[in-house]
Structures are given as structure tokens and as C-alpha cells.
Amino acid sequence: MPESPMIIPAGALAGGLYARAQADLPWTSAGRAGLRLAMVYGDRERGRFLGLIGFDPMTRSGLHQHLGPAISYFLAGSLDDYAGPMNAGFGINLKGATHDAISYDGCTLVSRLEAPVIYPEETPAELDLHHGSQRGAIVNPNPEMPPDINLPLSMLPARPTRLAGITRREVFDYHGTGTDRRCCMLAMLPGSEIPAFETAAPLDIFVVAGDLVAKPARGRAARAEGAGFIVAEPGARVSLHSGFGANLILWSEAPVRMLRGGRDPFGF
Numbered sequence: 001m002p003e004s005p006m007i008i009p010a011g012a013l014a015g016g017l018y019a020r021a022q023a024d025l026p027w028t029s030a031g032r033a034g035l036r037l038a039m040v041y042g043d044r045e046r047g048r049f050l051g052l053i054g055f056d057p058m059t060r061s062g063l064h065q066h067l068g069p070a071i072s073y074f075l076a077g078s079l080d081d082y083a084g085p086m087n088a089g090f091g092i093n094l095k096g097a098t099h100d101a102i103s104y105d106g107c108t109l110v111s112r113l114e115a116p117v118i119y120p121e122e123t124p125a126e127l128d129l130h131h132g133s134q135r136g137a138i139v140n141p142n143p144e145m146p147p148d149i150n151l152p153l154s155m156l157p158a159r160p161t162r163l164a165g166i167t168r169r170e171v172f173d174y175h176g177t178g179t180d181r182r183c184c185m186l187a188m189l190p191g192s193e194i195p196a197f198e199t200a201a202p203l204d205i206f207v208v209a210g211d212l213v214a215k216p217a218r219g220r221a222a223r224a225e226g227a228g229f230i231v232a233e234p235g236a237r238v239s240l241h242s243g244f245g246a247n248l249i250l251w252s253e254a255p256v257r258m259l260r261g262g263r264d265p266f267g268f
Contacts, residue, residue, distance in 0.1 A: 016236035022227035031129040034059035040229045047116030047132035055103035065098040065138045068115020077107025089152040098140040099147035110206050165192030181253045182267040188242040196239040201253035203232040210246030
């Protein structure tokens with residue numbers, strides 16, 4: 001297995017699996033007062049981050065520019081920037097997105113960043129929100145492009161898959177980013193499962209609600225419940241089961257290989 005970029009140990013399990021319960025993710029101060037992070041993993045050089053972000057009421061992110069995709073899901077509350085409010089479902093920032101977001105009522109997000117974020121040169125280091133942020137001149141190359149793509153769940157129809165008891169909402173296919181990745185939302189009925197597959201690239205899972213068990217080919221299973229995370233590294237062989245039903249967000253950086261035949265279940 002390649003060396004993990006996680007800087008917070010995530011309870012390594014056999015087969016390249018990690019599991020983190022929300023109760024085991026300490027909230028730490030991030031940037032200006034009223035901002036906090038609960039990090040599953042982070043890579044400062046590549047600007048990668050997976051975890052929770054919290055805003056207190058009347059708190060700003062500070063002006064910044066994204067150098068690659070960032071996808072967040074609103075667990076509670078709302079954000080506003082110059083393009084308007086975001087208060088439900090998913091928010092997607094594409095490369096070049098430039099904004100200063102404020103939360104008037106407070107909010108909590110689950111977020112995955114895939115590239116660094118630039119702050120203006122004059123921004124004090126202690127005011128950074130984003131993990132792996134950089135300093136530089138901010139020039140918006142495409143001011144007509146909205147800084148956020150807000151996707152309420154009502155815009156994302158749940159469609160049946162070839163797997164019994166599992167439906168999928170397509171969130172983002174990464175079109176135009178230069179990468180072939182997928183972000184989707186899966187709903188699993190009690191007792192449903194995704195049969196054994198092998199990952200070719202990182203697969204990150206956030207359990208919005210319910211229970212999920214990731215069983216590796218060998219070793220101890222990774223278990224997560226509401227607000228918990230499971231991470232599968234490249235080369236992991238794993239199956240996914242829910243005993244009592246689950247609602248999941250998944251980020252997959254490449255199609256998986258189903259070990260007993262069948263199609264990738266994550267939207268490729």
C-alpha cells in the first residue's frame with residue numbers, strides 16, 4: 001500500500017481501511033475566532049483535506065481562491081457569498097473559485113478539498129481556515145463563473161442501481177476538471193450490501209446517517225455510524241454492508257473492480 005497522507009492517525013485496519021467515529025475527531029480552532037475543524041486526514045503540500053468544518057454565527061472564511069475542486073455537504077446551517085445563499089445539499093467549488101463566505105446563523109459542513117487554497121499575501125497566517133493554504137496574488141481568471149455550485153437534494157434524483165436495496169444520487173462527475181472522479185450519495189436499505197470490490201485509487205465515505213460495515217478480504221472490519229468516516233486506500237479489497245440502513249456520501253477517484261463481476265456502483 002502507498003504511504004498514507006493522513007496526519008491524524010485514523011486507526012489503521014488490515015487491508016488498507018481506516019475508520020473514524022465523530023466522537024474520536026477532536027475539534028480544533030482554525031483561523032479566525034469562530035472557525036473550527038475536525039480532520040480525518042490532511043496533506044498540506046497537496047492541499048488535501050477530509051473532515052468537518054464548523055462556523056459560528058457571524059463568522060467569515062476570509063477571502064480565498066480554490067486551486068482545485070472542493071465538495072461540501074451542509075449538515076446544518078448556511079453560508080452566503082456574493083453569489084447568494086447556500087443552505088442545503090452540496091456546495092461545489094471549482095478551480096479558480098474566489099470568494100469570502102460568511103455564516104449568519106452558523107453552519108457545519110463535511111468537506112473534501114483536493115487542492116490548495118490561496119489567501120492574499122497580507123492575510124495573517126493565524127487567520128487561515130483551509131488546511132494547506134498558501135499565499136499569493138489572487139486574480140479571478142473567470143469572474144463570470146459562480147464561486148459555488150449549490151445542489152439541493154431536490155435537484156439530485158435518487159435512481160435505482162443494479163444492487164438490491166441501493167439507490168444512488170449523482171452529485172458531481174468532475175467534468176471539466178481534468179480528472180475522472182465521482183462524488184455520489186448512496187441510500188442503502190437495511191440488510192443491503194455492495195459485494196467485494198478492489199479500489200484502484202482512494203475511496204472516502206461519510207455516513208450521513210445509519211450504519212456501515214466495510215469488510216476487508218482479510219482482517220478486522222471497519223465500522224462507522226452517523227457522522228463517521230471510512231477511508232479505503234488504493235488496492236483495498238472490501239465489501240460494504242448496512243444492517244439497519246444507511247445514507248452515505250462517497251468520493252471515488254477511479255472506478256473500482258468488482259471481484260465477482262458487475263458494474264462500478266459509484267457512478268462511473
